[in-house]
Every structure is written in structure tokens, then in C-alpha cells.
Amino acid sequence: MSDFLTIQNATRRFGGLVAVDDVTTRVDHGQLVGLIGPNGAGKTTLFNLISGFTPLSSGDVHFKGTRLNGMKPNRIARLGIGRTFQNLRVFPNMTVFDNVSVGAFGTHPQSALDALRSGSKRAETISERVWQALERTELAYVATDLAANLSYGKRKYLEIARALAMQPDFLILDEPAAGLNDSETLELANFIRSLHADGLTIMLVEHDMGLVMSVCERIVVLASGKKIADADPDTVRADPAVLEAYLGTDE
Amino acid sequence: MSDLANPPTAAPPSTLRNLVLPILIAIVIFAVVPAVLTSFGRGYFWQIANIALIFVLLAASLHVVTGVAGLLHLGHAAFYGVGAYTAGLLASEQGMPFLVTIPAAAIVTAAIAFLVALPTMRLVSIYFAVATLAIGQMIYLVLLNWVSFTHGPNGVLIFSGLEVFGIDLSSPIATYFLVAVIVSASIVLIHRISHSYYGNALRSLREDDQCADAMGVRTARLKMEAFVISAAFAGIAGALWAHTTGYISPSDFDFAESILILAMVVVGGLGSLPGAVIGALLLILLPEVLRDVGDVRNIMVGIVMFLSILLLPKGLFGEVSALSMIRRQFGDAWRRDENGKGIGWR
Numbered sequence: 219m220s221d222f223l224t225i226q227n228a229t230r231r232f233g234g235l236v237a238v239d240d241v242t243t244r245v246d247h248g249q250l251v252g253l254i255g256p257n258g259a260g261k262t263t264l265f266n267l268i269s270g271f272t273p274l275s276s277g278d279v280h281f282k283g284t285r286l287n288g289m290k291p292n293r294i295a296r297l298g299i300g301r302t303f304q305n306l307r308v309f310p311n312m313t314v315f316d317n318v319s320v321g322a323f324g325t326h327p328q329s330a331l332d333a334l335r336s337g338s339k340r341a342e343t344i345s346e347r348v349w350q351a352l353e354r355t356e357l358a359y360v361a362t363d364l365a366a367n368l369s370y371g372k373r374k375y376l377e378i379a380r381a382l383a384m385q386p387d388f389l390i391l392d393e394p395a396a397g398l399n400d401s402e403t404l405e406l407a408n409f410i411r412s413l414h415a416d417g418l419t420i421m422l423v424e425h426d427m428g429l430v431m432s433v434c435e436r437i438v439v440l441a442s443g444k445k446i447a448d449a450d451p452d453t454v455r456a457d458p459a460v461l462e463a464y465l466g467t468d469e
Numbered sequence: 470m471s472d473l474a475n476p477p478t479a480a481p482p483s484t485l486r487n488l489v490l491p492i493l494i495a496i497v498i499f500a501v502v503p504a505v506l507t508s509f510g511r512g513y514f515w516q517i518a519n520i521a522l523i524f525v526l527l528a529a530s531l532h533v534v535t536g537v538a539g540l541l542h543l544g545h546a547a548f549y550g551v552g553a554y555t556a557g558l559l560a561s562e563q564g565m566p567f568l569v570t571i572p573a574a575a576i577v578t579a580a581i582a583f584l585v586a587l588p589t590m591r592l593v594s595i596y597f598a599v600a601t602l603a604i605g606q607m608i609y610l611v612l613l614n615w616v617s618f619t620h621g622p623n624g625v626l627i628f629s630g631l632e633v634f635g636i637d638l639s640s641p642i643a644t645y646f647l648v649a650v651i652v653s654a655s656i657v658l659i660h661r662i663s664h665s666y667y668g669n670a671l672r673s674l675r676e677d678d679q680c681a682d683a684m685g686v687r688t689a690r691l692k693m694e695a696f697v698i699s700a701a702f703a704g705i706a707g708a709l710w711a712h713t714t715g716y717i718s719p720s721d722f723d724f725a726e727s728i729l730i731l732a733m734v735v736v737g738g739l740g741s742l743p744g745a746v747i748g749a750l751l752l753i754l755l756p757e758v759l760r761d762v763g764d765v766r767n768i769m770v771g772i773v774m775f776l777s778i779l780l781l782p783k784g785l786f787g788e789v790s791a792l793s794m795i796r797r798q799f800g801d802a803w804r805r806d807e808n809g810k811g812i813g814w815r
């Protein structure tokens with residue numbers, strides 16, 4: 219079968235600290251995979267290795283047959299990997315609509331020359347993609363509001379909308395539920411399920427097990443940079459190594 | 470202000486409504502101002518009008534790189550100088566016609582901007598600013614010291630009269646129209662660049678370039694493009710300066726000039742094209758209005774700048790209100806469907 223995302227012996231050192239330690243795993247097309255682990259386990263670092271934000275110290279990452287090692291983030295993004303950030307990163311002084319348009323522009327760019335003429339096909343396609351993403355995330359009614367003026371919860375959806383406008387094949391979400399209350403988390407879980415139902419392959423990071431257990435079909439567990447489990451939710455929940463990792467920290 | 474999601478049902482998608490403001494602006498530039506200046510009948514006023522237009526273009530060009538893309542550029546006047554010397558030397562020493570020197574100035578300036586920017590585009594924030602400061606100083610020193618080529622501190626006299634297709638345009642009113650047409654056309658192009666999805670991508674560099682990178686935006690390339698586009702328009706402004714004043718010297722393009730252009734953009738509103746235009750008009754015309762006051766006028770200009778930045782840190786016409794106005798009034802940039810509902814930039 220053709221490979222979607224494969225991570226082989228990925229290692230990332232920060233000085234003496236091994237943030238990601240010899241991790242080998244894969245994500246198949248159409249899967250919704252969870253990545254969990256206590257704070258500082260290396261989840262964000264692993265995401266950064268996939269999206270090109272942090273270079274690998276050793277190991278390999280392949281996406282749809284292309285080796286990603288050493289590629290710039292924007293190149294990896296254009297191969298079809300969209301991401302959100304753990305610490306919300308919207309463009310605060312731009313409207314919701316304009317924020318999302320950057321995602322569409324990223325994978326479907328308009329040249330300066332194209333911008334000079336009115337009514338180009340490129341611009342039309344970007345508009346369509348933006349509205350699709352805004353409607354999907356129910357943000358259309360705040361389209362002309364400044365991103366800075368949105369509530370925290372809405373900004374989370376804005377980040378997802380921006381990534382959706384890229385029309386990615388693979389979406390990685392870094393702790394999307396952090397800072398949300400229980401009902402908002404539930405709503406988000408349903409939303410992620412619906413994205414998956416539409417055929418999007420998703421990898422979801424949470425340090426809290428609840429959300430991941432409820433939506434993911436497969437769960438990878440990191441502790442101190444090492445992969446300690448990789449199985450379905452029930453198996454992971456019963457795994458003594460996982461319990462120990464969670465109890466062994468002050469989480 | 471939500472003209473996009475909740476459209477006022479009364480607003481037709483008609484292009485007519487969208488044309489009112491552009492037509493008004495055109496009437497002011499091409500009818501009201503020339504009529505008023507003619508009634509004054511003083512050549513000096515025409516020259517002030519030309520300078521105001523040239524600085525409008527300078528501020529608008531810096532707006533692209535500093536206001537929209539967020540790169541603090543402290544050497545813009547040097548590119549203005551490159552354009553002026555390109556046009557001035559081509560006209561006075563090669564006898565090139567006016568209409569050739571304008572694009573030549575734009576191309577030479579863009580090319581030099583590209584070469585000097587190549588090694589600096591990786592730098593961020595204050596480091597980039599200092600690099601542009603150094604670039605500005607280097608170009609200024611070349612203009613000053615490469616005497617065999619630029620005539621050094623003596624400057625360059627441009628004798629060739631303003632002629633387009635054999636028609637003499639050296640009368641004050643004809644020169645004004647020539648400058649006004651070229652500046653207006655340039656502003657329309659800058660308007661298209663700033664108010665489009667391309668402009669949004671440039672804004673994302675200013676907001677969070679790492680995040681834009683994660684969206685697939687080619688950040689390094691876009692920064693370079695913004696820098697080069699900005700320089701090209703500064704080059705055109707320089708060519709207009711050379712032709713309208715008939716004399717250029719290095720001191721016209723020194724650091725103080727870069728700071729003046731930067732002040733126009735900041736006072737008007739970073740990221741706002743109408744703001745840049747207003748900032749330029751204010752800082753060129755205010756000293757002229759205060760001419761009778763004597764030497765304290767420079768202090769008064771300083772006070773006006775100081776107060777405007779204290780009271781209106783987002784500028785006289787800030788980015789948010791500028792973009793909202795552009796969406797409502799400039800139909801060529803913002804598309805609506807048959808119900809008047811906004812669709813997007815176009």
C-alpha cells in the first residue's frame with residue numbers, strides 16, 4: 219500500500235535534552251490518530267518535526283512518498299499538511315475573512331501581477347475557499363470582525379478555518395481543547411469527528427486523555443520523548459506503562 | 470461595519486456607488502487643484518503641488534514594505550535617489566526622452582534593491598532595520614563620492630525640457646498634469662497590491678511570519694517582492710523629482726529624507742494606503758502653510774507629529790478603518806454578489 223505519513227527513528231535533541239527520542243510511527247490515509255502524553259513529553263516537538271518548524275537531529279519523516287527532512291515549513295504545507303498551534307497564533311490585526319484567506323493563499327498563491335488586475339480566477343478561487351472554511355467553522359457571521367476581537371473559543375475555530383482553507387490532506391491539531399470548558403470541548407470533539415467523517419486525515423495532540431479517547435481510533439503515547447504505546451483507546455487505557463507515565467508526573 | 474455578513478439590503482451591488490469616491494478624488498486632482506493654482510498664478514505653488522504628489526508616491530511605496538509587510542525600512546530615500554539619478558543622468562547625458570527615463574528608473578531601482586536585499590532578507594526586526602539603514606548610507610555615499618559618474622556634491626542639472634511625444638510639457642500646469650497622471654497611476658497599482666489576497670499575504674508576514682510559513686506562504690520570497698516593488702515606485706518618484714526640479718544632488722536623498730517618508734507613513738497610519746497619502750500631504754503642506762510663521766514652523770511641525778502619534782497611535786486614518794472604507798467604496802477591489810453581500814477581494 220502507498221504510505222501516507224511515516225516517521226522513522228525521529229529524534230530531536232535540544233542540547234542535552236532529548237525532546238523526541240527515536241520515535242517510529244505512521245499515520246494512514248483517512249485515520250484520526252491521537253497523540254497524548256504528559257506535559258513536556260515531546261508532542262509539540264514531534265509536530266514541529268513533521269511540519270518543518272524544528273529540524274530532525276536524526277531519523278526520517280516521509281509524507282506521501284516525499285522525504286520532508288530539511289524542507290521549509292511552507293514547502294511542507296504546500297505538500298498538504300495543515301497545522302494549528304498550541305499557543306493560539308491568529309493574525310490579530312486582520313479580519314477573520316482576511317486571516318482565513320492567508321491559508322487559501324498559501325496553497326493557491328496569487329502573484330503580484332495577478333493582484334494588479336481585478337476579477338482574476340485566482341482571487342475568485344481563494345474567495346470560494348475562504349467562504350467554505352468560514353461556513354464549515356460557523357464563523358461566516360463574524361467575517362469582517364478583527365481576529366483580535368474574537369472570543370478565545372472562536373479564535374480556536376479561526377485557526378482551524380485557516381488551516382482548512384489550505385485544503386490540506388493531513389491536519390495536525392496541537393491541543394485544540396486547551397483552555398476550553400467542558401461543553402466547548404464536547405462541541406469541538408464533534409467538530410473534529412465531522413472533519414474526519416468528511417475524509418480528512420487528522421492527528422490530534424492532547425495532554426488530557428478525555429477528548430482523545432472519545433474521538434480517536436488509534437492513540438500514540440509519548441513520555442519523556444519516547445513512544446510508550448501505540449494502539450486503540452481501550453488497549454491504551456489499560457496499558458500499565460501509560461498509567462505509570464501519567465501518575466508519575468504531577469499531571 | 471459588518472458589510473460582509475449582514476449586508477445592508479438597501480445597498481445595491483452597483484458599480485456606481487463604488488465609483489463615487491474615486492471620481493471625487495480624480496476631480497480634486499485634475500480639476501480643483503489646477504483651477505485653484507491657476508487662479509493664484511504663482512509658479513512656486515505648482516512646484517509645491519508637484520513635490521506633494523511625489524511624496525505621496527514615496528509614502529505609498531514605503532507603505533507597501535513597512536506598513537503592509539511590516540519590514541522597518543530606514544533607507545527608502547536611497548532608492549528614491551537611485552531613481553532620480555537614473556532618470557537625471559539618462560536625460561541629461563544620454564538625451565533619453567522623458568517617457569523612457571520613467572520605466573528605466575523603476576527597473577534600475579528595482580534591480581539594485583533586489584541585489585542589496587538578497588543578503589539582508591533573512592534578518593528580522595531591528596537587524597533588518599539597521600541593514601536598511603546601512604544600505605541607505607552606502608547608496609548615499611556612492612552618490613556623493615563617485616564623482617566621475619554622479620558629479621558628486623555638485624549634483625546633476627537636467628536641461629532637457631519635459632517632452633512627451635514631441636509635445637512640450639514644461640509649462641507649470643502641463644508638468645503638474647504629467648506628474649499627477651503618473652503618481653495616480655502608480656497609486657492605483659499600489660492600491661491593487663495592498664488591497665487583494667496578495668496584500669493579505671504581505672500583512673500576514675507582518676503579523677506572524679512563522680505562522681504564515683506554516684500556511685504555505687513563501688515568506689522569504691514575498692518579503693523580497695515587497696521590498697523590490699516598493700523600491701521600483703520610489704524610483705519612479707525619484708525620476709519625477711529629477712524632471713520637475715531640474716537639479717538633483719545627494720543631499721536630497723539622505724537619511725533625514727528616509728525618516729521624513731517613514732514619519733508620513735506612521736503619522737498617516739501603518740498599513741493604511743489612504744493614511745500614507747494623508748501623512749505625506751500633511752508633512753509637505755503643513756510647513757508651507759506655516760511659512761509666514763518663520764523659523765518656529767519646524768518646531769510646530771514636530772509638535773503636530775508628536776501629538777498625532779500620542780493621540781492617534783494607529784494613525785490619522787488607521788488600517789482597520791481604511792480597509793473597511795476600501796471594501797465599501799472601491800468596488801474594483803471588493804466583490805459583491807447580486808444582494809450586495811461581500812464575496813471577497815478580487
Ligand SMILES: Nc1ncnc2c1ncn2[C@@H]1O[C@H](COP(=O)(O)OP(=O)(O)O)[C@@H](O)[C@H]1O
Binds near residue numbers: 235256257259261262
Ligand atoms: N526550542 C526548544 N529549545 C529547548 N528545549 C525545548 C524547545 N522546545 C521544546 N523543548 C523542550 O522539549 C521538551 C518537550 O517539549 P514539548 O514538545 O513542547 O512537549 P509537549 O508538547 O508534549 O508538552 C520539553 O522539556 C521542552 O522544554
Ligand SMILES: [Mg+2]
Binds near residue numbers: 261262263304
Ligand atoms: Mg505541547
